[in-house]
Amino acid sequence: MPASGGLVEDLSTWAQDLPLRWLLVDEYTGDTDVAVAVCADVDGLFVAPEPLPEPERYTLVGCAPAGPLREALDAAPAPHDGPGDTEPRAWLPTVMLDPVHDPQRPAPHGCQRYDPGCSCSEELFDVEVLGHRPSAARDGLVDVEVRGRLRILPEMHWPLARPPDAQRFLLHGRENEPLGVCRSTTGIFHHRPYPTEQPVTLVGCRPEEPLLKLLRRRSFRKRHLQATVHAVDATGRAVRTYKVLSAVVTAATPSRLDPGLLDITLDGGFDEPFSDGAREIYDLWYAGRPSRRNLWAGYDRGLRHEWAGAALFHRPQDQPDRPPGRTYHLDGRFVTDIEGFYCAIGEAVNGPGGYFGWNLDAFDDCLRGGWGARRPFRLVWHHAEVARRNLVPGYDRPAYDLRSWHPAFTLDDLLGMFAEAGVTVEPR
Numbered sequence: 042m043p044a045s046g047g048l049v050e051d052l053s054t055w056a057q058d059l060p061l062r063w064l065l066v067d068e069y070t071g072d073t074d075v076a077v078a079v080c081a082d083v084d085g086l087f088v089a090p091e092p093l094p095e096p097e098r099y100t101l102v103g104c105a106p107a108g109p110l111r112e113a114l115d116a117a118p119a120p121h122d123g124p125g126d127t128e129p130r131a132w133l134p135t136v137m138l139d140p141v142h143d144p145q146r147p148a149p150h151g152c153q154r155y156d157p158g159c160s161c162s163e164e165l166f167d168v169e170v171l172g173h174r175p176s177a178a179r180d181g182l183v184d185v186e187v188r189g190r191l192r193i194l195p196e197m198h199w200p201l202a203r204p205p206d207a208q209r210f211l212l213h214g215r216e217n218e219p220l221g222v223c224r225s226t227t228g229i230f231h232h233r234p235y236p237t238e239q240p241v242t243l244v245g246c247r248p249e250e251p252l253l254k255l256l257r258r259r260s261f262r263k264r265h266l267q268a269t270v271h272a273v274d275a276t277g278r279a280v281r282t283y284k285v286l287s288a289v290v291t292a293a294t295p296s297r298l299d300p301g302l303l304d305i306t307l308d309g310g311f312d313e314p315f316s317d318g319a320r321e322i323y324d325l326w327y328a329g330r331p332s333r334r335n336l337w338a339g340y341d342r343g344l345r346h347e348w349a350g351a352a353l354f355h356r357p358q359d360q361p362d363r364p365p366g367r368t369y370h371l372d373g374r375f376v377t378d379i380e381g382f383y384c385a386i387g388e389a390v391n392g393p394g395g396y397f398g399w400n401l402d403a404f405d406d407c408l409r410g411g412w413g414a415r416r417p418f419r420l421v422w423h424h425a426e427v428a429r430r431n432l433v434p435g436y437d438r439p440a441y442d443l444r445s446w447h448p449a450f451t452l453d454d455l456l457g458m459f460a461e462a463g464v465t466v467e468p469r
């Protein structure tokens with residue numbers, strides 16, 4: 042930190058020729074949105090994805106299993122113990138753990154009641170049942186060894202480092218089917234460090250008045266910046282992305298790109314940056330809307346997801362739906378995964394680079410109108426055999442995102458949603 046003065050002394054000259062592609066908007070401080078900066082690049086906005094963590098071992102201690110968990114244990118030879126003995130015996134997509142708090146005592150700090158359960162609930166997913174043995178907890182109960190993953194949704198809550206105050210845990214599956222009850226667990230509640238955010242640098246940055254004001258502050262604490270990133274295209278049109286920068290400004294120096302601009306460093310940045318491969322998608326949109334279909338076809342699932350996100354951010358606003366009764370044509374040649382479906386349906390309805398949902402909830406929302414097509418409409422699905430071959434029942438483990446590990450969405454699921462929305466699908 043500079044010992045005296047703020048971070049900025051004189052900003053009288055600005056670059057003229059450098060494309061300033063990222064606009065930062067403060068939507069949080071005042072009543073209205075205020076531009077805080079435009080910059081040529083945001084170092085830390087596009088980041089190579091972290092490798093997925095390994096699955097973990099858990100024990101459900103003092104367990105009275107029921108339903109599919111009991112069936113899984115019946116299929117698993119017992120007793121079972123020791124290292125090396127890790128061949129999966131049976132598998133469950135989800136084991137929810139709902140702690141039963143002592144009704145005589147106040148709810149634990151931070152506990153919010155839901156119906157059923159509460160915010161102390163945890164979800165184990167992609168659970169391999171490794172085996173079980175008689176429990177020391179009580180005769181007739183078993184300790185169940187599993188290998189799986191804990192669903193972590195930081196925007197909901199961070200997993201507790203210590204078990205919640207609970208008399209027991211009710212176990213149930215994804216559709217709320219009972220899986221029994223256990224007394225306690227091991228392996229689930231332990232310290233999990235919150236991921237450290239990588240520092241971000243606003244490169245070639247032209248601060249607007251609110252950021253200038255912030256840069257002049259001497260106190261580190263008062264230089265916290267929270268702003269949403271908007272992508273600016275070559276015509277100067279800015280579209281809002283979902284990326285939010287929230288960090289403290291630590292330094293500002295003349296820019297390496299242009300001495301009339303600043304490079305502004307922050308001590309952290311984005312919870313979920315774009316994947317590094319998505320940069321070329323945003324480069325494409327910078328130059329203008331995609332003019333051809335299927336430019337996403339060569340991408341893997343992660344980048345197809347980024348493609349559909351970019352389509353969402355860039356969708357034209359305030360454009361009325363086309364009237365009902367229209368026929369749309371879906372090019373199904375590249376629908377080898379659910380992400381490919383979202384890309385293809387977006388282009389079927391709204392043309393190259395079009396958007397019509399980027400997850401199942403959003404797609405369902407789009408089907409209801411307001412996103413380009415008023416129902417009822419007709420969809421001719423060309424090369425539907427590609428989706429029929431690929432969107433099949435199973436458990437989906439996309440490599441780019443642990444969050445979307447769940448039972449696969451199948452072609453039949455999609456056809457069911459179309460039918461429910463009054464859309465006639467003609468596979469060809």
Ligand SMILES: [Zn+2]
Pocket residue numbers: 140142148149152153159160161162205
């Ligand atoms: Zn609770």
